[in-house]
Amino acid sequence: MSRQKASTWLALGDSYTIGEAIPLHQRWPHQLTRQLNFSIPQYLATTGWTTRDLLNAIPNTTFTPPYTWVSLLIGVNNQYQGLDFSIYRPEFTELLKFAISQTTDAQHVLVLSIPDYSVTPEAQDKRPAKILQEIEQYNQVNRQISTEMGTRYCDITSISQQAAENESLIAEDGLHPSGKMYQVWVEKILKEVSLIDFI
Structure with a gap:
């Protein structure tokens, strides 16, 4: 009897996927796949990347x-x-179409909303109200496209806003999420998205 192939995860993104300012094992894809007993994720993500940077990579x-x-x-x-x-x-x-092409069904693609970094210490002198307004506009677009293309979607923006009252949710750089915040993301994903259906 042949051994079952290990479940795999491809994580596409930027600093929020690669876990800027925290150890590798605290990245949210690492935490999530560890709970699901998947193989170690494959990453295509770099701090500072825009949508065009990811497409070019x-x-x-x-x-x-x-x-x-x-x-x-x-x-x-x-x-x-x-x-x-x-x-x-x-x-x-274009990126979401690529993501879908790398699995067997659009329902096997998970899109996360963009966190609200306006609440972090590093953003307080950068017009935080404007940051929040613009992030909400971006999230309206990625949610709409995700719905239209039939992928899964998890809104973690409200979780990121908890950092305004809980500094333990922010990494030492004062800008990016801590491993603790990513843990809360993972808990919400597991609660709201039927990942287990496809294992």
Whole structure:
């Protein structure tokens, strides 16, 4: 009797996926797949990446589809860098199509909303109200596209806002989530998204 193939996860994104300022084992894809007894995730994510940066990296990366799950969390650097908002929709759509192509069904793709970094210490001198307004606009787009394309979606933005009252949810750099915050993300994903159906 042949051994069952291990479940796999492809994590696409930016600093929120790669876990800037925290150890590798505290990244949310690492925490999540460990709970699900998956193989170690494959990452295509780098701090500072915009949607275009992620698109540009895809042709230079070796993938081994089909993955059991593919996650996508991208867009905060489009906002942070003040890029034209109109480019987000087509580029996010292209990225989500790629994510779907790497698994067996759109329902095996998980999109996460962009966290609200306006509540972090590092953002307090950068017009936090404007940051929040723009992140909400980006999240309206990624939620809409995810719904239209039939993927799973988890809104973790409200969790990120808890950092305003709980500094333990922020990494030592004063900007990115801590491993503790990522743990709360994982708890919400496991509660709201039927990941186990596809294992």
